[in-house]
Amino acid sequence: MENASLSPFKEIDFPTPGQMVRRQMLRHWGFMFGGIVLVLIVALALLAPVLAPHDPYHQDLSRRVINPIWHEDGTWEHPLGTDNLGRDYLSRLMYGARISLLIGVAAMLIAGVIGTTMGVAAGYFGGRVDMVINAIITTRLALPIMLVALAVVALVGGSLEIVILVLGLMIWNRFALVMRASTQQLRSMDYVSAAKAAGCSTLRILLTEVLPNILNNLIVVATLEVTRAILIEAALSFLGMGVQPPLPSWGLMVSEAKEFMLFSPWMITIPGMAIFILVLSINLLGDGIRDVTAPESR
Amino acid sequence: MLVYTLKRLVLAVVVAVTVSFISFMILNLSGDPAAALAGADATPEEIRFIREKYGLDRPILVQYADWARRAVAGDFGESPYFNQPVKDLIGGRIGVTMTLGVCAFVFAICLAIPLGVIAAIRPNTWIDRLALTISVLGQAMPNFFTGLLLIIVLGVMLRLLPISGSSTWKHFIMPAIALGYYAVPSLMRLTRTGMLEVLSSDYIRTARAKGLRSFPVLFKHALRNAIIPMVSLAFVQFGYMLGGAFVIEIVFAVQGVGFLAVRSIERTDLPVVQAIVLLFSAIYVLMTLFSDLLNAFLDPRIRAK
Numbered sequence: 001m002e003n004a005s006l007s008p009f010k011e012i013d014f015p016t017p018g019q020m021v022r023r024q025m026l027r028h029w030g031f032m033f034g035g036i037v038l039v040l041i042v043a044l045a046l047l048a049p050v051l052a053p054h055d056p057y058h059q060d061l062s063r064r065v066i067n068p069i070w071h072e073d074g075t076w077e078h079p080l081g082t083d084n085l086g087r088d089y090l091s092r093l094m095y096g097a098r099i100s101l102l103i104g105v106a107a108m109l110i111a112g113v114i115g116t117t118m119g120v121a122a123g124y125f126g127g128r129v130d131m132v133i134n135a136i137i138t139t140r141l142a143l144p145i146m147l148v149a150l151a152v153v154a155l156v157g158g159s160l161e162i163v164i165l166v167l168g169l170m171i172w173n174r175f176a177l178v179m180r181a182s183t184q185q186l187r188s189m190d191y192v193s194a195a196k197a198a199g200c201s202t203l204r205i206l207l208t209e210v211l212p213n214i215l216n217n218l219i220v221v222a223t224l225e226v227t228r229a230i231l232i233e234a235a236l237s238f239l240g241m242g243v244q245p246p247l248p249s250w251g252l253m254v255s256e257a258k259e260f261m262l263f264s265p266w267m268i269t270i271p272g273m274a275i276f277i278l279v280l281s282i283n284l285l286g287d288g289i290r291d292v293t294a295p296e297s298r
Numbered sequence: 299m300l301v302y303t304l305k306r307l308v309l310a311v312v313v314a315v316t317v318s319f320i321s322f323m324i325l326n327l328s329g330d331p332a333a334a335l336a337g338a339d340a341t342p343e344e345i346r347f348i349r350e351k352y353g354l355d356r357p358i359l360v361q362y363a364d365w366a367r368r369a370v371a372g373d374f375g376e377s378p379y380f381n382q383p384v385k386d387l388i389g390g391r392i393g394v395t396m397t398l399g400v401c402a403f404v405f406a407i408c409l410a411i412p413l414g415v416i417a418a419i420r421p422n423t424w425i426d427r428l429a430l431t432i433s434v435l436g437q438a439m440p441n442f443f444t445g446l447l448l449i450i451v452l453g454v455m456l457r458l459l460p461i462s463g464s465s466t467w468k469h470f471i472m473p474a475i476a477l478g479y480y481a482v483p484s485l486m487r488l489t490r491t492g493m494l495e496v497l498s499s500d501y502i503r504t505a506r507a508k509g510l511r512s513f514p515v516l517f518k519h520a521l522r523n524a525i526i527p528m529v530s531l532a533f534v535q536f537g538y539m540l541g542g543a544f545v546i547e548i549v550f551a552v553q554g555v556g557f558l559a560v561r562s563i564e565r566t567d568l569p570v571v572q573a574i575v576l577l578f579s580a581i582y583v584l585m586t587l588f589s590d591l592l593n594a595f596l597d598p599r600i601r602a603k
Contacts, residue, residue: 030434135313142317142586144541144578147559148324151571154563155328231440235545238442239560254443265450272443280438287434 024292031288037281045097053077054088056095056248061086068266080270083253084260089267092248093274099249100230100278103164107229108222110168115175116218120206122176123183130180137176145170146232154241163242167229174228178221182214216293223286227279234275250275302594310587317579318369322362325572334566335378352378365572374573379565384573388555392577394464395554398547399540401470402478406539407532410482414489415521421494429490433483441542445476445549462551473550477543481535488531492524526596530589537585541578 015023025031044051060082067074068081068089080089122133149166156162186192186209195205236242237251245252250271257267325331332349333340340348349355353364368375374384417429452472453461463469496502497520505515544556551557555574562570 135316138309138313139316139320142313142579142582143321144575144582146542147544147571147575147578148321150544150560151325151563151575152328155325155334155566157329227438234440235442238440239545239548241563251440251442254446258446261446261450262454265454268443268446268450272440272446275440275443276438279440280435283434283438 021292025288028288028292030284031292034281034284034286034288037277038285041097041278041281042101044094045101048091048094048098052088052091052094053079054091056087056091057246059085059087065260065264065267067264068270071266081264081266083256083267089270092253093250093271096248096250096253096271096274097278099160099243099247100233100275103160103167103233103243104226104230104282106164107167107171107233108225110165111170111172111225111229112175112218112222114169115172115221116179118172119176119179119181120183120210120214123180124187124202124206124210126184126187133176133180137173140170140173143170146235149232150236150239150241153236158236158242158244160243160247163233163236167232171225171228171232174225175218175221178217179214182217183210186210186213216289220286220290220293223282223289227282227286230275230279230282299594303591306587306590306594310583314580314583315366317583318366318576319362321575321579322365322572323358325568325575326358326361329566331566331568335568369573369576374576375569377562377567377570379562379567379570384569387558387570388573388577391553391555391558394552395540395543395547395556398464398470398473398477398543398552398554399536401474402539402543403481403532403536405474405478406481406485406535409479410485411489411521411525411528413482414486415493415516417486417490418493418497418524419516426490429486433486436479437483439479441476441480442545442549444479445472445546448472448476449549464550464552464554469550469552473546473552476549477539477546480542481539485528485531485535488528489524492527493520496520496524529596530593533585533589533592534582537582540581 048056063078063082063086064084066078066082066086069076069079071081074081078088078090080093082088083092118133118136122130149170152166153162156166192205192209195209200208233242233249234251234254237249238255240252240255243249243252245256253271254268254275257264257271260267330345332345332352332354335352336345336348353361356364365375372385374388376382377384377387380387413429413432417426420426449461449472452458459472460466460469461472502515502520505519506512543554544559546552547554547556548560555577559571559574562568562574
């Protein structure tokens, strides 16, 4: 203790880069808000079997279209009411979060592997490889992705796996573009040249020198793509050509509620708001990560 | 400029052909088109009959070559469902979709540019934050949900606007808003960054120093320069918007190409779906081509590359 007090630097706090990033994140309103909301949604989704008041698939025709609790005739037994088949809306909403999260993350992972591989290869090797990959990206951008996804899911038959696969195979373009640009910037860095001179294999350079340095951008793109997959799944299911009933996909819930729009608009607004809040929280989180780790790309 | 234009044109054609090939393959290999056309309770003989009638028993490459050859001549075959040429089906509806697209686009521009300009004039104030918040919130709304909310509030509760169909101009207001707002955030952010950059430049300072009032400085000097990168993004956004219009067309029962596309997918009316996918890709390719050429025209440095 006495030794320490002799040091003139005692009062000065030298934060490590990691600490600085963490402190900035804690002060970032959007990051914290998005993070907390997202953690809540993930918790609700994971704990759905424990927390959900009812079985989300249990139909009870004597309890059809019960109003939610903020209506005069609402009951605490069904806080968010019941749908046209008498299924508890809150329980379906909680299980629906699992579908959105699963599809968003899984499709993002598939797209991330494809897009990052292509982008890094194009950016690192340049030349002919870059030209070919660029052509592939341009072609992909020219495909009306929603329409093609809709057609493929309709032709193959909608299921969770098919939706994930089709989305994953289609939304890799932003990964590829961003990773290509980031890798191009890194290619001529001294530490990459040093690794080359030291005789490292290309794979090793890509994995240990390039990848860690584009990780921040990768994470930001990943959050964007999770929300894109969630929004597209919702739209596909809304059109009846995504996840199939009786799964409680939020997009499907909106679709099933369409005919009750006149008298029970809450049946649309509840799952719709759920999609909105989930996407908003992930977007805020992504924006926060971008602001803190790469403020110049804002 | 001529060399650049030719290069871009060739590239556009190559992309269009590749896309047509890929979409043809995806659509034809995703299932058995003949069985889908025949219906769920068709006998094997009926399926075989349909397969032969529409030439679906030929090798897939031959089918594509045949389809592409006719498509170049403007013949997209006949719809098995309507028993009408696909060309007529689409031709009768493309006007509606274009009208919707243009309305949505005008709405997006009218909202995005003023918001972006205001945000740039007063950066980091509550106005700037409000504009940013609007754009963040807007990006998180699924467009079919926006559409349904508009129907519930403006159509059902306030009874201001008709909720479905496409017969009068009033029918286009809500679909245009629901389709257009999604392009607002990106257009607004670009306007804001562009304006911020231009406003800090020397010639704006000169204009101000000469004693010009701030209004003409903003609109005559600054916005005109800030808007150049916007124009090219706008073209691409327009193509992108048309590609997503079908969800909105379904929500509002707007009888356009997108509506036809979704219904045709439901009926596995493949010739129609193929033609519409090709149409939307072609529009996107054209828009990107326009935007590239316009960029090169406005900025000579791009041409040299």
